[in-house]
Amino acid sequence: MRNADNLFAPDFQTTPYWWDRTPRPHLPETDPPVAADVVIVGSGYTGLHAAVEAARAGMATVVIDAEAAGWGCSSRNGGQISTSVKPDYATLSRCYGAAVAEAILRDGQASLDFVGDFVGREGIDCDFRVVGRFHGAHLPAKYDALARALEAPNPAFETRAFMVPREDLHGELGTDAYFGGCVFPNHASVDPARYHDGLLRVAREAGAKVIPHCPATSIARRAGTHDVATPRGTIRAGRVILATNGYSGPLSPWHRCRVIPIGSYMIATEPIAPELMDRLFPKDRVLSDTRRLVYYYRPSPDRRRVLFGGRVSVSETDPRKSGPKLHAELSRLFPELRRTRISHSWMGFVAYTFDTLAHIGETDGILYAMGYCGSGVGMASYLGAKLGLKAAGFEGACTGFDGLSFSTRPLYSGNPWFLGPAVMAYRIRDRFGL
Numbered sequence: 001m002r003n004a005d006n007l008f009a010p011d012f013q014t015t016p017y018w019w020d021r022t023p024r025p026h027l028p029e030t031d032p033p034v035a036a037d038v039v040i041v042g043s044g045y046t047g048l049h050a051a052v053e054a055a056r057a058g059m060a061t062v063v064i065d066a067e068a069a070g071w072g073c074s075s076r077n078g079g080q081i082s083t084s085v086k087p088d089y090a091t092l093s094r095c096y097g098a099a100v101a102e103a104i105l106r107d108g109q110a111s112l113d114f115v116g117d118f119v120g121r122e123g124i125d126c127d128f129r130v131v132g133r134f135h136g137a138h139l140p141a142k143y144d145a146l147a148r149a150l151e152a153p154n155p156a157f158e159t160r161a162f163m164v165p166r167e168d169l170h171g172e173l174g175t176d177a178y179f180g181g182c183v184f185p186n187h188a189s190v191d192p193a194r195y196h197d198g199l200l201r202v203a204r205e206a207g208a209k210v211i212p213h214c215p216a217t218s219i220a221r222r223a224g225t226h227d228v229a230t231p232r233g234t235i236r237a238g239r240v241i242l243a244t245n246g247y248s249g250p251l252s253p254w255h256r257c258r259v260i261p262i263g264s265y266m267i268a269t270e271p272i273a274p275e276l277m278d279r280l281f282p283k284d285r286v287l288s289d290t291r292r293l294v295y296y297y298r299p300s301p302d303r304r305r306v307l308f309g310g311r312v313s314v315s316e317t318d319p320r321k322s323g324p325k326l327h328a329e330l331s332r333l334f335p336e337l338r339r340t341r342i343s344h345s346w347m348g349f350v351a352y353t354f355d356t357l358a359h360i361g362e363t364d365g366i367l368y369a370m371g372y373c374g375s376g377v378g379m380a381s382y383l384g385a386k387l388g389l390k391a392a393g394f395e396g397a398c399t400g401f402d403g404l405s406f407s408t409r410p411l412y413s414g415n416p417w418f419l420g421p422a423v424m425a426y427r428i429r430d431r432f433g434l
C-alpha cells in the first residue's frame with residue numbers, strides 16, 4: 001500500500017461525494033407543532049416516502065430528524081438499486097412457506113421498479129438509469145453456484161438474468177479478477193442525494209412539514225395517541241412512524257435490539273481519463289461480487305470517477321483509515337487505478353437484521369420499517385410508502401413482510417459486540433469459498 005498521504009487528492013474530503021453537488025438542504029428550523037395526525041422520526045427514504053403518502057391522504061404530517069434532512073444513509077449510499085431481498089426462494093419457503101416466499105420476492109421486484117416509476121412520475125432529475133448489474137464470481141465454485149441459482153425454481157425473481165463466462169468478462173468489466181459472473185439487467189443506478197432532494201421537494205409540496213435538527217427524545221403512549229418529545233417541544237401524534245434504520249438509538253429499545261448497525265464505507269477517486277473509464281467499465285453497470293464481505297462499485301453518473309464501497313475493517317473506523325484500505329482492494333481489481341488518488345472517503349450506518357430480511361410492522365402503536373441489510377434504496381422507498389398508506393388506514397398496503405417475526409438475540413441490546421469475530425470469519429470463508 002502507498003503512503004496514505006500520497007493517496008489523498010489535494011482537495012480530499014471526508015464528506016460523501018454526492019454532497020458536493022447536493023449539499024444537505026437548509027430548511028427552516030421551526031419549532032414543531034403541538035399536534036399532528038402523523039409524526040415521522042427520520043427523514044431518509046423511509047420517512048419521506050411515508051410522508052408523501054400520509055400527506056396526500058390528507059393527514060397533517062410532520063417529519064423530524066436529529067440532523068439535517070437526509071443526513072443518514074439516504075444521501076451517502078452507492079446509488080445501486082437491486083431487488084433487495086437476500087435469502088433465496090428455497091430458504092424463504094423453508095422458513096415461511098411458498099406463498100410468503102413468493103410474496104416477499106414479488107415485493108423485491110416491486111421495490112426495484114418503484115424508484116424508477118416514482119422519479120418518472122414526479123419529474124425528479126437524479127440520473128436514474130436502468131444499467132443492469134454485473135455480479136462477479138470471486139472463485140470458480142462461486143461461478144457454478146451462480147449458474148445453479150439462476151436455474152433453481154424461483155417464481156418471482158430475476159427472470160431475465162444471464163451468465164457471463166470468464167472468456168467474455170472484458171465485455172463487462174476491465175479486470176481479470178473474476179471467474180465470470182452474472183448480469184441482472186433490471187438493476188439500476190441513481191444519484192442518491194439528488195433522488196433524496198427531489199423526494200424532499202415532493203414531500204413538502206404534498207404538505208408535509210420537515211423539521212431538521214429536532215431529535216425525538218422519547219415517545220410516550222397516551223390513550224390512543226403518542227407524545228413525541230423533542231428539545232424544542234412535544235408533539236401529540238395520532239400516529240407515529242419510526243424511520244431511523246441504522247441510526248436507531250435509545251429512543252425505542254425494542255427496535256434497537258432488533259437491528260444491527262454496521263458501518264459501510266465508500267471512496268470516490270479523482271477524475272480518470274475517459275478512455276480508461278470506457279475500458280474498465282464499458283457497460284456503465286453497477287457492480288458487486290460473490291464475497292460475503294461485499295464490495296460494491298460503479299462509475300459516477302458523469303463517468304469521471306470510480307465510486308467504490310465495502311466493509312474493510314473488523315471494527316468501525318475513520319474514513320481516513322478506511323479510504324486507503326478500499327483503495328488497496330480497488331487496485332487489486334483494477335491495477336491501472338493504483339496511482340489514482342482518493343478525492344472523498346466517507347461512511348454511514350446500515351441496519352442488518354438477524355434473519356437478513358427487512359421488517360415492516362407495528363409495535364406498541366408505533367409503525368416502523370427498517371433493517372434493509374445494506375440494500376435500502378429501493379426497499380426503504382417502497383416500504384416507506386407502504387407505511388404512509390398504513391398510517392392513513394388504506395387497506396391493501398400489505399406486503400409479504402407483514403407479520404414476520406422480528407427477532408432479537410439474548411444479550412443483544414444494540415451494541416454489535418459480535419461484529420469483529422463475524423467479519424474475521426467471513427474473511428476466511430471468502431478466501432476459501434466456504
Ligand SMILES: Cc1cc2nc3c(=O)[nH]c(=O)nc-3n(C[C@H](O)[C@H](O)[C@H](O)COP(=O)(O)OP(=O)(O)OC[C@H]3O[C@@H](n4cnc5c(N)ncnc54)[C@H](O)[C@@H]3O)c2cc1C
Pocket residue numbers: 041042043044045046047064065066067069070071072073074075076077078079080081082214215216217243244245246247248249251264265266296309346347348349350370372373374375376377378380
Ligand atoms: C456507504 C453506504 C452505501 C450504501 N449503498 C447502497 C446501495 O448502493 N444500494 C442500496 O440499496 N442501499 C445502499 N445503502 C443502504 C441505504 O442507503 C439505506 O438502506 C437507506 O438509505 C435507508 O434509508 P432510511 O430512510 O431507512 O434510513 P436513513 O437514510 O439512514 O435515515 C435515518 C434517519 O433517522 C434519523 N434519526 C435517527 N434517530 C433519530 C431521532 N431520535 N430523532 C430524529 N431523527 C432521528 C437520522 O438522523 C437519519 O437521518 C448504503 C448505505 C451506506 C451507508
